[in-house]
Amino acid sequence: MDDPESRVTEEVRQTADAIGRMEIRGAATIADAAARALRDQAEASAAETPDALRAELRAAARVLHDTRPTAVSLPNALRYVLLNADGTTAEDVRAAVATSVAEFRDRLENAQSDLGRVGANRLRDGDTVMTHCHSTDVLACVEAAVEQGKELSAIVKETRPRMQGHITARELDEMGVDVTLIVDSAARRYLNDVNHVLVGADSIAADGSVINKIGTSGLAVNARDRGTPIVCAAQTIKLHPDTLTGHTVDIEMRDESEVIDDETAADIGDPTVLNPAFDVTPPRYVDAIVTERGQYPPESIVTLMRELFGEATVEPWVE
Ligand SMILES: O=P(O)(O)OC[C@H]1O[C@H](OP(=O)(O)O)[C@H](O)[C@@H]1O
Numbered sequence: 001m002d003d004p005e006s007r008v009t010e011e012v013r014q015t016a017d018a019i020g021r022m023e024i025r026g027a028a029t030i031a032d033a034a035a036r037a038l039r040d041q042a043e044a045s046a047a048e049t050p051d052a053l054r055a056e057l058r059a060a061a062r063v064l065h066d067t068r069p070t071a072v073s074l075p076n077a078l079r080y081v082l083l084n085a086d087g088t089t090a091e092d093v094r095a096a097v098a099t100s101v102a103e104f105r106d107r108l109e110n111a112q113s114d115l116g117r118v119g120a121n122r123l124r125d126g127d128t129v130m131t132h133c134h135s136t137d138v139l140a141c142v143e144a145a146v147e148q149g150k151e152l153s154a155i156v157k158e159t160r161p162r163m164q165g166h167i168t169a170r171e172l173d174e175m176g177v178d179v180t181l182i183v184d185s186a187a188r189r190y191l192n193d194v195n196h197v198l199v200g201a202d203s204i205a206a207d208g209s210v211i212n213k214i215g216t217s218g219l220a221v222n223a224r225d226r227g228t229p230i231v232c233a234a235q236t237i238k239l240h241p242d243t244l245t246g247h248t249v250d251i252e253m254r255d256e257s258e259v260i261d262d263e264t265a266a267d268i269g270d271p272t273v274l275n276p277a278f279d280v281t282p283p284r285y286v287d288a289i290v291t292e293r294g295q296y297p298p299e300s301i302v303t304l305m306r307e308l309f310g311e312a313t314v315e316p317w318v319e
Pocket residue numbers: 025026027028029133134135136137138164199200201202212213277
């Protein structure tokens with residue numbers, strides 16, 4: 001049998017490249033794109049046996065998996081689809097993959113709107129929120145509150161180096177929220193003017209730590225110092241099952257070109273440039289984690305993780 005790696009489609013490779021370059025970004029969006037890519041691989045495959053098709057799907061999953069290491073929604077999505085790729089013929093497996101991808105995408109969408117309604121309960125008419133980066137889970141909370149007729153304002157951190165705050169600003173403006181944009185270092189100055197800090201998550205660890213865009217932990221420490229509640233909006237697909245057994249979450253280091261161009265770097269003596277994409281906020285700085293299953297104090301999220309994942313998970317893409 002030839003190498004299943006060689007039969008990974010160009011479309012899957014393009015999706016993986018787009019995730020790596022962050023053209024497809026945001027933990028939930030990455031999960032959705034990865035699930036669709038597996039469905040497309042199954043549809044395009046010429047495999048004639050279930051084993052050959054499953055080997056091809058595992059190879060495609062590895063290509064998708066090896067793009068960005070921090071957002072656990074990616075492996076959680078791949079696991080969901082691969083563990084449901086059952087069937088005694090290749091056709092059965094193809095159909096099972098199509099069904100599980102459709103189910104997975106429905107769950108994602110429903111989870112986000114359920115989470116949005118939970119998060120909206122925390123927001124009152126006239127409140128101001130501060131945001132960091134761009135999180136569709138956070139925006140679902142704001143959108144649900146706006147739909148309930150609450151008028152909200154937002155102070156939006158631009159979020160260096162990739163400025164995802166601009167996406168947040170535009171989407172909040174489209175919802176009718178009054179938006180003020182600030183540079184990241186101005187956050188502390190305005191924390192007394194906001195009622196809530198709302199952040200998303202790329203992963204949540206079993207101890208309730210929130211792994212999110214770099215700058216979240218400093219923001220949370222400052223918010224605690226100022227007495228401003230900090231809420232993390234995260235669907236359960238952000239729960240990191242490996243942390244139940246003591247593993248830590250890898251923090252992605254990205255290219256220095258996102259921080260400084262070559263010419264400017266040369267001008268200032270070519271310093272070492274570090275560009276971590278994420279940081280870890282300890283649970284003591286987080287007031288609540290809002291999920292589609294309700295709101296949890298960070299320290300109790302482990303009970304939900306055990307319920308959803310048991311004690312251990314498998315990595316079905318490993319040969
Ligand atoms: O799933 P949703 O809530 O959309 O996004 C969750 C998180 O994903 C983003 O990471 P990146 O921009 O992909 O590095 C941000 O850190 C954001 O808080």
